[in-house]
Each structure stands twice: as C-alpha cells, then as structure tokens.
Amino acid sequence: MRRHIxxxxxxxxxxxxLRDKRMLxxxxxxxxxxxxxxxxxxxxxxxxxxxxxxxxxxxxWVSPSAEGTGIPAMLQQDPSLKVExxxxxxxxxxxxxxxxxxxxxxxxxxxxxxxxxxxxxxxxDQSQDVLNMxxxxxxxxxxxxxxxILQQRLAExxxxxxxxxxxxxxxxxxxxxxxGNRMMTAFLPMMILLFxxxxxxxxxxxxxxxxxxxRTLQTLFTTPATTKExxxxxxxxxxxxxxxxxxxxxLSLILATQIQAYLLGEADAGMSLSLAPVAWGWMLVLVLLxxxxxxxxxxxxxxxxxxxxEAQSYVSPLMMVVLIPSMMAAMPGVELTLQTxxxxxxxxxxxxxxxxxxxxxxxxxxxxxxASLVYxxxxxxxxxxxxxxxxxxxxxxxDWKALLKR
Amino acid sequence: MSNLIEANGLTKDFGSFRAVNDVSFTVEAGEIxxxxxxxxxxxxxxxxxxxxLLSPTAGEATIxxxxxxxxxMKARRSMGFLTGDMxxxxxxxxxxxxxxxxxxxxxxxSELKDRVERLxxxxxxxxxxxxxxxxxxxxxxxxxxIARTLVHDPQVVVLDEPTTGLDIMASEFILQFIRQxxxxxxxxxxxxxxxxTEVERLCxxxxxxxxxxxxxxxxxxxxxxxxxQDTLPKAFFELVQDESLSLQN
Numbered sequence: 240m241r242r243h244i245x246x247x248x249x250x251x252x253x254x255x256x257l258r259d260k261r262m263l264x265x266x267x268x269x270x271x272x273x274x275x276x277x278x279x280x281x282x283x284x285x286x287x288x289x290x291x292x293x294x295x296x297x298x299x300w301v302s303p304s305a306e307g308t309g310i311p312a313m314l315q316q317d318p319s320l321k322v323e324x325x326x327x328x329x330x331x332x333x334x335x336x337x338x339x340x341x342x343x344x345x346x347x348x349x350x351x352x353x354x355x356x357x358x359x360x361x362x363x364d365q366s367q368d369v370l371n372m373x374x375x376x377x378x379x380x381x382x383x384x385x386x387x388i389l390q391q392r393l394a395e396x397x398x399x400x401x402x403x404x405x406x407x408x409x410x411x412x413x414x415x416x417x418x419g420n421r422m423m424t425a426f427l428p429m430m431i432l433l434f435x436x437x438x439x440x441x442x443x444x445x446x447x448x449x450x451x452x453x454r455t456l457q458t459l460f461t462t463p464a465t466t467k468e469x470x471x472x473x474x475x476x477x478x479x480x481x482x483x484x485x486x487x488x489x490l491s492l493i494l495a496t497q498i499q500a501y502l503l504g505e506a507d508a509g510m511s512l513s514l515a516p517v518a519w520g521w522m523l524v525l526v527l528l529x530x531x532x533x534x535x536x537x538x539x540x541x542x543x544x545x546x547x548x549e550a551q552s553y554v555s556p557l558m559m560v561v562l563i564p565s566m567m568a569a570m571p572g573v574e575l576t577l578q579t580x581x582x583x584x585x586x587x588x589x590x591x592x593x594x595x596x597x598x599x600x601x602x603x604x605x606x607x608x609x610a611s612l613v614y615x616x617x618x619x620x621x622x623x624x625x626x627x628x629x630x631x632x633x634x635x636x637x638d639w640k641a642l643l644k645r
Numbered sequence: 646m647s648n649l650i651e652a653n654g655l656t657k658d659f660g661s662f663r664a665v666n667d668v669s670f671t672v673e674a675g676e677i678x679x680x681x682x683x684x685x686x687x688x689x690x691x692x693x694x695x696x697x698l699l700s701p702t703a704g705e706a707t708i709x710x711x712x713x714x715x716x717x718m719k720a721r722r723s724m725g726f727l728t729g730d731m732x733x734x735x736x737x738x739x740x741x742x743x744x745x746x747x748x749x750x751x752x753x754x755s756e757l758k759d760r761v762e763r764l765x766x767x768x769x770x771x772x773x774x775x776x777x778x779x780x781x782x783x784x785x786x787x788x789x790x791i792a793r794t795l796v797h798d799p800q801v802v803v804l805d806e807p808t809t810g811l812d813i814m815a816s817e818f819i820l821q822f823i824r825q826x827x828x829x830x831x832x833x834x835x836x837x838x839x840x841x842t843e844v845e846r847l848c849x850x851x852x853x854x855x856x857x858x859x860x861x862x863x864x865x866x867x868x869x870x871x872x873x874q875d876t877l878p879k880a881f882f883e884l885v886q887d888e889s890l891s892l893q894n
Contacts, residue, residue, distance in 0.1 A: 454732035
C-alpha cells in the first residue's frame with residue numbers, strides 16, 4: 240500500500256466532510272450545544288414543576304384524637320396544608336382529589352402515655368404526583384415526631400439516647416478514589432460506543448452509498464489506486480470523524496451535567512471523571528480499537544446500499560450491534576472475565592466499566608484490546624471484500640457468493 | 646500504427662444473463678473509434694471491462710500493451726475513462742478535483758500543477774475554477790470531467806456519451822477537442838454515443854453492438870454498403886432493428 244495515495248484519499252474525504260455544513264452540524268456543533276441546552280431546559284422545567292407541586296394546596300384530614308397533640312400544629316407550619324380534624328373512613332377519600340388522611344386510633348394519647356405503640360395510617364392516592372410527594376414529606380415529619388417521643392421516653396427512664404439503637408451501623412465505601420461516579424459508570428460506556436457509531440455511520444454512508452448515488456465512486460475505481468488503498472483512505476476519514484464526534488459528545492455531556500449540577504446547587508451531582516493516567520491510556524486504546532471495528536464494519540455494510548436512503552435502513556440493525564452489548568454491560572453482576580473479554584463490543588463496554596470503577600486488571604484489558612484488534616482487522620477485511628466486489632461498486636445485483644471470494 | 650486498445654473475445658455474464666458475448670476489436674493510436682448500439686446492447690458493460698471496473702467472464706482487454714486483468718495498475722495509468730455514470734465531487738472545485746486525480750495517478754508534483762493549469766485553460770474552466778462542482782452547469786461539469794480524464798496524460802481515452810445533455814456550443818467544443826486529442830496528440834479514442842451525426846463527423850471506424858454481440862466492425866462506408874442504405878442512421882437501424890419493436894401496419 241502506498242501511504243501518499245491513502246493520504247490523498249483521506250485528505251479529500253476530510254475536506255469534503257469539513258465543507259458539508261449538514262455533517263458538521265450533526266457531528267460536531269449539534270452535540271456540543273444539544274446537551275447543555277437540553278439539560279438546562281429539562282432541569283428548569285423539572286425545578287418549576289417541583290415548586291408548583293410544593294405550593295399546591297392540599298387538604299389534610301386528621302382524626303379528632305390528634306387534638307391536643309403536637310400533630311396539627313406541626314402540620315400547620317406548612318401554609319399549603321389545609322388541616323382539618325375530622326372523623327373519616329378510607330372510603331371517604333376515594334373520590335376526593337388532593338386530600339390526604341392521617342388516621343389515628345381513638346386511644347392514641349393513652350397508648351403513648353402508657354408507653355405503648357400507636358398505629359398511624361396515612362391515606363393518599365399515590366398515583367397523583369402531588370399526593371405522592373406530600374405523603375413522603377408527611378411520613379418524614381411523623382418519623383421525626385417518632386424520634387422525638389422516643390427520646391422523651393428514654394429520658395424519663397434515665398436511659399442514654401442511644402439505648403434504643405444498640406447497633407450503630409456505618410457503611411464505608413471502599414471504591415478507589417480514582418473512579419468515576421455511579422452515573423458515569425452506568426452510562427458512559429454506552430454513550431462512548433453510541434457516539435462513535437453515530438460519528439462513523441453518517442460519514443460512512445456519505446462516502447460509500449452517497450458517492451454511489453452521486454455517481455462519483457466508480458471514477459475512483461478506474462484510477463491506479465488499489466482497493467486496499469481506497470478502503471484505508473476512506474476508513475481513516477470515517478475513524479477520524481467517529482473519534483471527533485465521540486469526544487465532542489462526551490465533553491458536551493459532562494459539561495451539561497456540570498452546568499445542571501451548578502444550577503441546582505449540587506456540586507457533586509454532575510458527571511466527573513477522576514481517573515489515573517494509566518486508566519486514561521487504556522480508555523484511549525479501547526476507544527481507538529472500537530472505532531477501528533465500528534468504522535470498518537459501517538463501511539463494509541453501508542457500501543452494499545446503492546443510495547443514501549437505502550443505506551439509512553441499515554443504520555438501525557447496525558446500531559443494535561453496538562447498543563445491545565453496551566446495555567448488557569450496564570446490568571448488575573455482569574463482569575469482565577476471560578470469556579466476556581472475547582465478545583466484540585460487549586468486551587469494550589465491560590472494560591470501560593471496569594476502568595471507571597477503578598479496577599485495572601491489565602491482563603484482562605490486554606485480552607480485550609487484542610480481541611478488539613482482531614475484530615477490527617476482520618471488519619477491515621470484510622470492508623476490503625465489499626470494496627473489491629465489482630457488482631457492489633457498479634451498483635449491479637450483488638452476488639453474495641462472489642462477495643466472500645477474494 | 647500500433648494498437649493501443651485490444652478487446653479480445655470479451656464476454657460478461659451476470660448470473661445466467663449474458664450481457665456481452667465474445668466482443669473483439671482493436672483501436673490504433675490516433676484513431677477515433679465509435680462504439681454504437683441501442684440502449685441495453687452491452688456498450689457500457691464492454692467499456693467497463695476495458696476500464697477494469699468489471700472483470701470479463703471470458704476474454705481479455707489490453708490497454709497500451711498492458712493486460713487489464715493481469716497488469717491492472719499499469720493499464721489504468723494508460724487510460725482516461727469517462728461514462729455517463731460518473732459525476733464530479735460536489736464539494737471540490739475544478740482545480741482541487743484535477744489535482745486530486747493527478748495525485749492518484751502519481752503525476753510528479755513538479756508537472757502536475759502546470760498540467761492542471763493547462764487543462765483549465767484549454768477547457769475554458771478559468772471562469773468557474775473556484776466554484777464547487779455542485780454549482781456548475783451540465784456543460785461546465787462535462788468540460789471538467791473530460792479534463793479529469795486527461796489529467797495524467799493517458800494514451801487511451803474512453804468517452805461514453807460525452808455530449809449527452811449538452812447544448813450545441815458545448816457539444817461542438819467537446820467534439821473538436823476529441824478530434825484534436827486523436828489527430829494532434831496521437832491518442833487512441835473510443836467514443837460511444839447515440840448521436841450518429843457526431844459519429845459520421847468524427848469516427849474513423851465503428852463497432853455496433855446489439856444484444857451483447859458485435860454485429861458490425863469497420864468504417865462508415867462499409868456499414869452503408871453492407872446494409873444497402875445511403876445514410877448511417879438507416880444502416881444502423883437496419884442492423885439492429887428488433888422485429889418485436891418494428892411498427893405494425
């Protein structure tokens with residue numbers, strides 16, 4: 240293969256991509272602005288809805304036995320709660336909207352006074368968002384009241400405050416400091432693979448089926464450039480755009496979550512990556528090898544189409560090749576082992592999860608990298624078979640037997 | 646004169662359908678050779694076999710003494726090929742496009758720039774040389790396309806319907822250039838067209854393909870005498886008429 244021919248084809252493909260405003264918007268500008276705008280919009284709408292739910296007036300019926308206890312006063316601290324002492328049955332609340340019932344037994348006060356437990360029932364139609372939220376808030380308030388009564392009882396018996404909690408259970412997170420947070424670990428592998436795919440697929444369609452449709456592909460095959468050189472030149476263009484697209488998408492996604500976390504005042508809620516340099520190195524190697532596989536596979540498959548429209552019908556099945564393994568990798572209990580390290584795409588998704596959890600099993604990661612390289616080379620071979628088939632290039636009916644022959 | 650193009654028993658099957666059957670002809674340096682035939686006769690398939698885009702099921706194509714099957718790269722370097730199935734890269738301008746193909750043919754960079762400028766000048770491309778090809782008119786595109794086939798200075802040029810869709814001025818420009826390429830520069834030229842007036846004006850010899858078979862090979866006077874007709878269109882029609890398509894009384 241002649242490097243200057245590959246470089247010439249690569250340069251021309253890249254020049255055409257950079258001049259295609261639609262492609263630039265789709266691959267670079269759209270992702271860069273999409274997520275910050277989308278997240279800010281969703282965050283804003285969410286916050287405004289939450290505020291609306293909090294301010295909505297709710298009727299609270301409380302059993303008359305609560306009179307003289309601290310419960311009505313505690314509830315009335317919230318101005319949006321319209322508290323009414325009322326004897327009610329469960330069926331009375333069935334047809335009422337925005338009404339919560341707090342049922343107390345008639346001997347509520349006696350039970351508390353004698354040191355017994357009193358049963359309290361909260362009635363709310365939890366299918367209504369507003370009542371669901373208020374029920375949770377009321378439950379929290381009543382739990383606080385429970386703690387308060389417990390402390391009083393312990394004090395009366397001259398017992399220490401922790402008498403009722405003999406076991407102080409504390410959970411210590413031993414996950415390495417240099418790891419991504421849970422949100423990142425769950426979503427990032429899928430996002431990386433998906434964005435590489437999206438970046439690769441549209442340029443792959445443009446420079447194969449798109450060229451067939453625009454009647455420019457045959458010209459290239461009448462020049463002294465060999466099939467391998469043509470595949471290599473086009474592949475490097477696809478891979479470059481795939482990597483740029485994935486990088487832009489991920490940076491934009493991280494930026495968007497950081498903006499949203501800042502707006503919500505929760506500095507730790509955003510996505511963040513704090514990985515060791517060697518982990519970043521492995522991530523880079525895996526991303527490059529995955530791009531090799533996905534880019535070459537995309538080239539090989541979409542070239543079979545004779546038009547842009549036909550090629551687009553191949554996008555969904557191809558996307559499944561990427562999406563399903565990466566979704567499976569996010570399932571609990573699925574881990575990187577010697578067996579899973581050999582399954583294409585799935586192995587890379589698992590390896591990224593493993594790296595983000597701070598687990599760096601160099602041996603397994605090397606197996607993943609090796610397997611991905613082999614799959615990438617196989618995909619490139621498949622692409623060279625497709626490009627080397629005269630029926631595919633001239634848009635004639637494809638002879639599948641001939642396609643697999645060298 | 647030497648044969649720069651040799652088609653020896655070219656045959657092409659697509660599954661059970663034989664598109665081209667045992668077609669043989671030669672074209673000498675400085676000769677303009679017309680390849681004629683109705684739509685679907687097998688002309689484009691024959692030309693694609695000559696260019697290496699399709700491999701023949703049987704037979705061999707030789708370009709400038711290089712077999713297109715055995716020494717494909719050398720054969721391709723000797724050929725400039727343009728068919729109606731070929732368009733220009735829409736987001737490159739004519740100069741970029743010519744430089745791109747020049748590099749693919751490994752034209753020495755010291756020569757390439759001058760050659761591209763000469764072609765731009767010769768084909769009157771200068772007024773639109775910086776415009777992207779997608780914004781060019783049909784005639785302008787065709788000038789750039791022909792310039793592209795010549796950017797590596799091939800000894801063999803194959804032009805399939807180069808004047809289709811062009812106005813009379815643009816057609817005339819292309820026809821004069823074809824004559825100049827053959828007669829002044831000594832290139833072997835295959836010219837495929839449906840316009841028989843152009844054939845009569847330009848071609849030294851012709852081949853007629855009908856239903857995949859070569860049904861005539863010779864000069865224009867020969868086809869007239871063989872069919873006992875006084876004009877080329879009548880002779881052509883006589884040779885390729887399909888009884889199923891003839892007008893019923």
